Amino acid sequence: MPKVMLRRTEKGALSFYVAKKDLEAEVSSLEFEGPGKWGGAIELTDGSRFFVEPLDEEPKLPITVRATRIDE
Amino acid sequence: MAVMTRNETEALIQEVLEIYPEKAQKDRAKHLTTNDHEVEQSKKCITSNKKSLPGVMTIRGCAYAGSKGVVWGPIKDMIHISHGPVGCGQYSRAGRRNYYIGTTGVNTFVTMNFTSDFQEKDIVFGGDKKLAKLIDEVETLFPLNKGISVQSECPIGLIGDDIEAVSKKKSAEIGKTVVPVRCEGFRGVSQSLGHHIANDSIRDWVFKDGEGAKGTNYEPGPYDVSVIGDYNIGGDAWSSRILLEEMGLRVVAQWSGDGTLAELENTPRVKLNLLHCYRSMNYISRHMEEKYGIPWMEYNFFGPTKINESLRKIASFFDDKIKEGAERVIEKYKPEMDAIQEKYVPRLKGKRVMLFVGGLRPRHTIGAYEDLGMEVVGTGYEFGHNDDYDRTIKEMGNATLIYDDVTGYEFEEFAKRIKPDLIGSGIKEKYIFQKMGIPFRQMHSWDYSGPYHGYDGFAIFARDMDMTLNNPCWDQVTPPWNKPAEATTEAD
Numbered sequence: 236m237p238k239v240m241l242r243r244t245e246k247g248a249l250s251f252y253v254a255k256k257d258l259e260a261e262v263s264s265l266e267f268e269g270p271g272k273w274g275g276a277i278e279l280t281d282g283s284r285f286f287v288e289p290l291d292e293e294p295k296l297p298i299t300v301r302a303t304r305i306d307e
Numbered sequence: 308m309a310v311m312t313r314n315e316t317e318a319l320i321q322e323v324l325e326i327y328p329e330k331a332q333k334d335r336a337k338h339l340t341t342n343d344h345e346v347e348q349s350k351k352c353i354t355s356n357k358k359s360l361p362g363v364m365t366i367r368g369c370a371y372a373g374s375k376g377v378v379w380g381p382i383k384d385m386i387h388i389s390h391g392p393v394g395c396g397q398y399s400r401a402g403r404r405n406y407y408i409g410t411t412g413v414n415t416f417v418t419m420n421f422t423s424d425f426q427e428k429d430i431v432f433g434g435d436k437k438l439a440k441l442i443d444e445v446e447t448l449f450p451l452n453k454g455i456s457v458q459s460e461c462p463i464g465l466i467g468d469d470i471e472a473v474s475k476k477k478s479a480e481i482g483k484t485v486v487p488v489r490c491e492g493f494r495g496v497s498q499s500l501g502h503h504i505a506n507d508s509i510r511d512w513v514f515k516d517g518e519g520a521k522g523t524n525y526e527p528g529p530y531d532v533s534v535i536g537d538y539n540i541g542g543d544a545w546s547s548r549i550l551l552e553e554m555g556l557r558v559v560a561q562w563s564g565d566g567t568l569a570e571l572e573n574t575p576r577v578k579l580n581l582l583h584c585y586r587s588m589n590y591i592s593r594h595m596e597e598k599y600g601i602p603w604m605e606y607n608f609f610g611p612t613k614i615n616e617s618l619r620k621i622a623s624f625f626d627d628k629i630k631e632g633a634e635r636v637i638e639k640y641k642p643e644m645d646a647i648q649e650k651y652v653p654r655l656k657g658k659r660v661m662l663f664v665g666g667l668r669p670r671h672t673i674g675a676y677e678d679l680g681m682e683v684v685g686t687g688y689e690f691g692h693n694d695d696y697d698r699t700i701k702e703m704g705n706a707t708l709i710y711d712d713v714t715g716y717e718f719e720e721f722a723k724r725i726k727p728d729l730i731g732s733g734i735k736e737k738y739i740f741q742k743m744g745i746p747f748r749q750m751h752s753w754d755y756s757g758p759y760h761g762y763d764g765f766a767i768f769a770r771d772m773d774m775t776l777n778n779p780c781w782d783q784v785t786p787p788w789n790k791p792a793e794a795t796t797e798a799d
Binding site (some may be wrong): 240242252254257258259280281293295297298299 | 347348499502593600695
């Protein structure tokens with residue numbers, strides 16, 4: 236359950252940063268992005284997948300959340 | 308030597324790796340690569356931030372070096388105690404040339420060494436009492452200090468001293484900030500984790516509520532910025548700062564070259580954080596973005612092309628007044644920069660450079676070399692992470708060499724084969740390459756020169772590179788690889 240900071244990069248992409256591991260990656264897909272629900276399964280550009288408990292609406296970024304790794 | 312093709316570079320890496328035992332070969336192969344612009348993510352071609360291989364020569368430092376030497380050390384009005392045996396502090400003291408204004412020993416303390424000088428009995432019985440006594444002594448002898456940081460050396464973590472408890476107690480007693488920093492040298496694989504720990508300690512022990520410094524009448528303004536990750540090496544932060552001020556911004560804080568504790572405390576109220584050294588201070592910038600909503604941006608003040616780009620990018624965060632200011636500054640320095648390029652480009656054009664440094668320089672200085680008509684043919688980070696390499700790939704030419712945590716042997720072999728005209732690295736590499744007949748600049752502290760940041764810095768950078776490269780002494784030295792060749796010709 237790493238603590239993850241999500242923020243928008245200059246280019247508008249969502250970046251996924253694990254402070255504990257100094258790991259910075261870009262999010263390639265986010266399950267729920269629309270209004271009403273935000274979060275869910277996250278896929279990174281390197282192919283690894285995480286799950287973030289969906290929020291009611293898009294939060295003010297950056298935000299630190301708990302993410303769980305989804306193992307296939 | 309002509310530009311190397313991809314195959315040649317790959318062959319060179321293979322050849323250099325051959326000397327290692329199989330296991331080491333496999334490990335090192337991951338850290339060496341040929342640059343490929345098509346790769347979007349560096350982790351596909353290069354591994355970084357991994358433990359150095361035992362038995363090879365590495366150029367890295369430790370977590371203590373990252374915290375005391377880089378992040379905390381330059382904060383001038385605090386006393387940084389090297390808590391532990393005497394050596395760590397003494398041998399790293401004053402070496403980084405972080406310039407500052409003040410009277411050393413009275414109100415500023417950067418070049419001084421404060422240590423608890425651990426002895427056997429402190430290891431056996433613990434050093435907390437000694438630390439408490441030391442803080443009292445420091446208070447008596449240097450009453451004008453604004454705060455104290457306790458930089459742990461390895462034994463502190465090993466024997467389990469509770470420096471946090473001592474710091475809290477003493478802080479309440481003396482009424483000043485006392486920051487315990489758990490930067491024991493054995494933590495992490497390089498100084499990089501030390502930067503992170505130091506950043507976290509600023510977050511936890513200096514910011515507190517983000518209310519700003521007590522006793523300063525700082526009123527936040529609309530054009531407040533802070534310069535983060537500039538350590539004022541040879542005056543770098545000063546030559547950056549004047550440009551920002553000229554374009555109409557107000558520089559509230561310098562992190563951490565020539566910086567003060569009050570500046571750190573006031574930073575959560577600025578409008579924009581300007582981040583120069585991403586590797587050592589992105590952590591605190593991220594924190595301030597999340598907690599205080601301060602955006603941050605990375606900038607590059609090496610060489611006119613990048614400076615112009617950065618000034619415009621900085622201005623884009625503000626209104627038209629600042630945007631005009633940026634154009635005005637660029638215009639003002641243009642004739643000066645043109646004159647420098649006119650003078651030095653003919654002397655330096657086409658020269659090839661190999662770099663191996665830490666932090667931001669392996670990619671940030673590329674632009675400055677290019678402004679002088681030079682080309683960077685190999686680069687690498689001592690302690691970079693994947694995101695550093697992501698950025699580097701775009702800056703470097705295709706099929707150039709990239710090496711992570713290069714070993715002494717690899718670096719020498721690469722230099723022998725690539726035959727660069729100039730190498731930029733640290734003091735430990737300097738004399739090896741000079742003896743090999745290769746002009747060398749010590750790029751950690753600008754070879755006792757500087758500043759190199761900003762327009763003024765570029766003038767000095769250009770002069771220094773010319774002075775080193777076109778020094779007549781290199782004609783007097785025969786590089787070792789030329790010797791046998793000459794001997795055979797004579798024998799014929």
